[in-house]
Amino acid sequence: MLVISRSPEQTRDLGERLGRVLGKGSVVALVGELGSGKTVLAQGLARGLDVGPDEYVSSPSFALVNEYRGRVPVFHVDTYRLYGVSEMVALGYEDLLEPEGVTIIEWADKVRELLPERHLLVELSIVDSKTRRITISLVGPWETELRARIGELVNQETA
Ligand SMILES: Nc1ncnc2c1ncn2[C@@H]1O[C@H](COP(=O)(O)OP(=O)(O)OP(=O)(O)O)[C@@H](O)[C@H]1O
Numbered sequence: 001m002l003v004i005s006r007s008p009e010q011t012r013d014l015g016e017r018l019g020r021v022l023g024k025g026s027v028v029a030l031v032g033e034l035g036s037g038k039t040v041l042a043q044g045l046a047r048g049l050d051v052g053p054d055e056y057v058s059s060p061s062f063a064l065v066n067e068y069r070g071r072v073p074v075f076h077v078d079t080y081r082l083y084g085v086s087e088m089v090a091l092g093y094e095d096l097l098e099p100e101g102v103t104i105i106e107w108a109d110k111v112r113e114l115l116p117e118r119h120l121l122v123e124l125s126i127v128d129s130k131t132r133r134i135t136i137s138l139v140g141p142w143e144t145e146l147r148a149r150i151g152e153l154v155n156q157e158t159a
Pocket residue numbers: 005006007008009010011032033034035036037038039040041059106129130131132
């Protein structure tokens with residue numbers, strides 16, 4: 001599924017719609033170059049997961065992981081500063097894939113082997129200063145109904 005976003009607000013809004021339909025145990029893998037909008041999308045996801053506006057969602061570059069209180073706990077991971085998979089494992093990555101929470105991972109391609117079989121893959125690329133190409137894939141066994149809902153909300157976004 002492809003969305004062309006023409007502003008940060010549009011990307012945030014797409015994240016919010018996706019966040020509204022995600023539930024416990026969902027993992028969102030964000031892949032894309034510097035400044036492509038991974039954190040902006042994560043802000044929208046957090047909003048859709050009912051994280052309060054008082055909880056500031058930014059790149060967790062120092063903490064590696066930020067946790068927010070939403071409808072379910074939301075873990076926001078940024079692997080940018082990591083050397084790779086071994087460091088991620090050493091940091092207790094397994095615990096982040098909380099079955100009771102939603103995990104959002106920036107630079108997920110760096111830890112691709114660690115991603116669960118079922119995840120939402122969002123790939124972002126820069127077209128020009130305001131335009132982003134966003135590809136959404138449902139990887140692994142997603143229920144038919146959820147697939148349909150996500151397909152629908154992505155279509156609305158494109159319209
Ligand atoms: N359509 C758009 N969607 C998202 N961001 C956009 C868009 N147009 C412009 N921008 C700008 O691009 C930047 C995206 O920044 P963001 O921090 O989300 O990127 P990132 O992928 O998380 O980068 P990093 O790899 O440094 O963490 C913001 O400054 C935002 O305002």
